[in-house]
Amino acid sequence: MLTPNNPTTGEALPIFPSLDAAKAKRIVGMAVTAAPLWADTPIAERADALRRVAKCLRDAKHELARLMAEEMGKPLREGLAEVEKSAGCAEYYADNGAQFLAAETLASDASHSYVKYQPLGTVLGILPWNAPVWLALRFMAPALMAGNTCIMKADPNVPRTAVALIAAFHEAELPGGVALNLPITTDLIGEIIDHPGIKAVSFTGSSNAGKKVAARAAAGLKPAVLELGGSDPCIVLADADLEKACDIITLSRLINAGQSCISVKRVIVEEAVYDDVCERLYQRFSQKTLGDPRKESDSLGPIAREDLRLGLHDQVKRTIDAGARCLCGGDLPQGDGFFYPATLLLDVMPGMAAFDEETFGPVLAVSKARDLDHALELANTTAYGLGSSIWTTDENSIERAIYTLQAGQVAVNGIVKTDPRLPSGGIGLSGYGRELGPQGIREFVNIKQVWIA
Template sequence: MTITSFNPATDAVLAELPSHDEAAIEKKLDDAASAQRQWARTPLAERMALLKRVAQALREQKAEMAPLATLEMGKPLAESLGEVEKCAWNFDVYADAAPRFLADQVVASSASDSRIVFDPLGVVLAVMPWNYPFWQVMRAAAPVLAGGNGMVLKHASNVPQCALALEAVFERAGAPKGLFTTLLVGSGEVARLIDDRRIHAVTFTGSTPAGRSIASQAGRALKKQVLELGGSDPFIVLADADVEAAAAVAVKARFQNTGQSCIAAKRFIVEHAAADRFVEAFVAGARKLVVGDPMTDGTTQGAMAKRNLRDELHAQVQASVQQGAKLLMGGKPVAGPGAFYEPTVLDHVAPTMTAASEETFGPAAAILRVADADEAVRVANGTPFGLGAALWTSDLDRARQLTRQIDAGAVFVNGMVASDPRLPFGGTKESGYGRELGALGLHEFTNIKTVWTGPART
């Protein structure tokens, strides 16, 4: 069996890679288990030194790695370069902060020495998506490895060269063989990997239906899991906001990564008094996007990752227009080779329309007009998802109240939702559970152990 790497901007085949057979899978799992056992006993300072070397290796290899992401999933090269740099930053942050995150937490007691300690769980299986082929993996890998665990990567099958490049980064950094390893296998192998005795936990980023399947499999095996799933993130603009600033950020929040991000703003919920100004500024900004060869300087929107995903987005746009949404720009595939789609803006979208009720994973924005802040929150929460949300207002006291009412794992006030190694990241409702990043992301894959020690007896 082979895994095909193809270029979604040209439809050309980039490589045909052999998948790992049964013998190779067994060898990699054995190596991972052995490496992790030794790694768990490695002094913390040595672990942190490896994280620093990984960050260095990423920066040294950035010029070679970034084009792989662009070629395999279609994002502009400038975004791929930024993605690799963000991975390096993540490892630097954990190298500096993990000793503090992992320090024993002493609980005051007159009768004993009571403390909470954080021990490794073992080898973590990472089942990862294609949209950020480096960042999605490395944001999970840094805390997993800092905590004394190992990682086995099952990456999306359309980014196999990116998956192998990540394994090579750890080799270049001098990681123990097998501590981070890539398996080139199909999705049909995931269930048996979860069941394997050498796998102790699972981290998954992807669609909600796939997350349900992973959770079911891991639940049957009684193995810890963290799930970061889909999103239909609201971008709320109240009448007292800096509307032009909000619109400028909104364009990036929707169309970055060709709109293929769980935390991309997808539903722009705007108070009536500001709606016309916002729409005018938003459309003007979207018209400046340059769709084209993602390897070319100046391109700001590349190809979608797959033609079938483009077809799904187009069907959602068409359905929304038929349901009464007003098409302001775009709305169709770009003619010619590749999976390109026009930057698309839909106005007067109702919450029940397809573009608002489903996750739109591509360059299409839905604008919903509401009467006031209360309705904005109701509409924002009127979805099964709860990943990120943005709120724009000049009244920060009111913002503090409203953020507590929004169902989301993160709310960004007067800014764009983004992941940051220093802050926990994850969702609620059908956007998943558990946290990545920050101290909480590190603790997710540790055995949080209570140690109670009474007075010595002589």
Template sequence: MQSVNPYTGETIHTYAPESDEQVDQRIRAADRAFHDWRRTPFAERARLLHSAAAVLRDRKRELAVLMADEMGKVLRDGVSEIEKCASCCDFYANHAQGFLANQHVDSDAADSYVAFDPLGVILAVMPWNFPFWQVFRFAAPSLMAGNVGVLKHASNVCGCALAIQEIFEQAGFPQHVFGALLVESARVEKIIRHPLVRAVTLTGSTPAGRSVAGIAGSELKKTVLELGGSDAYLVLEDADLELAVKTCVQSRLINAGQSCIAAKRFIVASPLYARFVQRYAEEFKAIRYGDPKDDATGIGPLARADLRDGVHDQVQKTVQQGARLLAGGAIPAGPGACYPPTVLADVKPGMAAFDEEIFGPAAAIIEAADEDQAIALANRSEYGLGAALFTRDRARADRIAREIEAGSVFVNAFVKSDARLPFGGVKHSGYGRELSSFGIREFVNIKTVWHGADQP
């Protein structure tokens, strides 16, 4: 298992995978820790999670450099990611007890209520694109609920995985309440089937989701899946054009386009189409790409050369299918996995950039004759993670938002995750929810407690 700098192509560190015996010991230790942790008062859990937030803030520059080295994230985005993790920790430290308080229900009992009990060891299988945020948005609510976590992180960000474990240790969490397992992806199935692993959360590709769901289902273990996305952004004829262009450019290039909820398909009403395409291409051509540690860089490299090559193949295929290439579209010379911001116009259903998720800085612009066609094009996808729409009419926006098949719809803004709001998808984008009160209740036993008449 290697960490390779995606900008220079140099190997940073090589890690020896843990043996099956070591993994078994780690899971058993986590289960032992759970039986004490579940009885730890909310106030103490919250104190420790606030401490983790403080550690994150103290180390944010160092952790941003680690992300730049391991997966190519530009430093300012890395700092923002760490700050977001810290805010998530504070949010759940402040609100978890209220989210999980007993809920009394009127019934024919003398008293009846719903309680929320932790499950035990939760396995998190996490990707490289947001190597801290993806983990903390699972860990903060799960640990506050009284669960313990074991992390199987992506193999190219082992340094980030170990840093997260260290953060919890530095914050004072009991040993084994959260730990990172350094194992190859092929061994995830055996970990899911471990008798002490009670549930699994995965953020990753749709094929990975199918695999994890099938394995966990055969063991009758709960899963939450946050999978791929091909988010549609609808720019209607009454939109503020400059706001729409600025927001759509920003969303497409977040993390060099390597985000499940990055804007990917831009569906523009005919009256605005030509102007939108022109302005969008101008903005993309002005973006500087390259060294993630250079403050002047707009986007860094893709995380791996093979991922860059896959994006390029999708771009070439789309052009061959009839789309217009207006910017980018060529692999630059030199080492590393850089790819220029790329604009494809006149994209239609059946083309690769419409039908597939492009996990990189390539935008697909699609023309829609009217509102009905725009909605139909947005929903013509196997994915349903996020969507956005641009219009000056609030009532129209609310009506259209209910017709879009997605877990989130943002109006006149780009899609993002927020600890205060539920996050997740439908269709092939997965199921279950993370964040907010909904997310913390995914990995608990929702238990009915019923009291008969009091005895004299």
């Protein structure tokens, strides 16, 4: 059984039934059976199906946003925006998938040689709780457009959100077995990865869990895409637009109560403007209030689970004990729910928890750098490599940062975000493979070489 909790109140939500191993494997069998027919469906018809999915998602967006607020604490306005973005992802691949999958002629000693992109079969998506609609569509839209069938294993925190999401695919009248929900407990995931009908795996989650998924998939020689944790650095140089930079840093760090892999975790500020930036961030963080995510407001929602909140607080305490200054936040709130305040930690150095570890919550670590070289050194002092950013008006500094930052994404004078049009993913402990963009749709295909004499 799945036992979710409402993070706003701390109360248990109704228990949700989970599948045993035999029933889970029957679900896999349905997707495997449906795969050949879906692969043979003309790509224009697959595109039309995805457009219907987009419409059904928009029709259900208020219900989906309500369920996300209840099950994992996402503010309603953020949940509505997440569903809209997800619908846009389905439409993006509907509009562009045929072009991305078109055969490519390559010159050789043949009279005609080319590459075809063909589906692999059934793909398993193992998804987290922090963006349960968007992360599902990010995996499913390109995989379905490529002609694969998809099985979605949602996080146990969000079982009803998962049911409502898959209902949108059924409402869109996709053929039976093409897009399925798999409500199982975590201990069964390995058996499902091992199933001979599963041809590839997409995983979003922690680095430690990603290692286990990668090892299990590799044991079966199955390709995997892993989007894992991050400790994303943001460099602010003295010539930056500090007001705009601090607005975007605050937005990035506090959206979804800081529970985002690609949000800014570490801000590295050139010493000439360090005190100024710290004061500006304090003004923004100290004004952020905690509130019920089920109400229309811009307040900070709760952390999804109590164990996650306690782990975050432990990281904050260890960082302060190591010598960092806490300018605001840093205390466990009294009362119901799993709330944590917007917390600003200054003078954070390598070796401190908030610098070395991923902090998954509304906690920002600020470090001082002598110059650009020192800032880049600090930014790359991490085992992660998901997103990164820099704020400056100097073209040479921009080019140096783009070349030097060790991450899958670099944003210049803007926010690190996921966009259906652009590939997303990381290096190091942040995983491998890419989602989204033309690269994402080619992760779960057979890149078949054809040579004709």
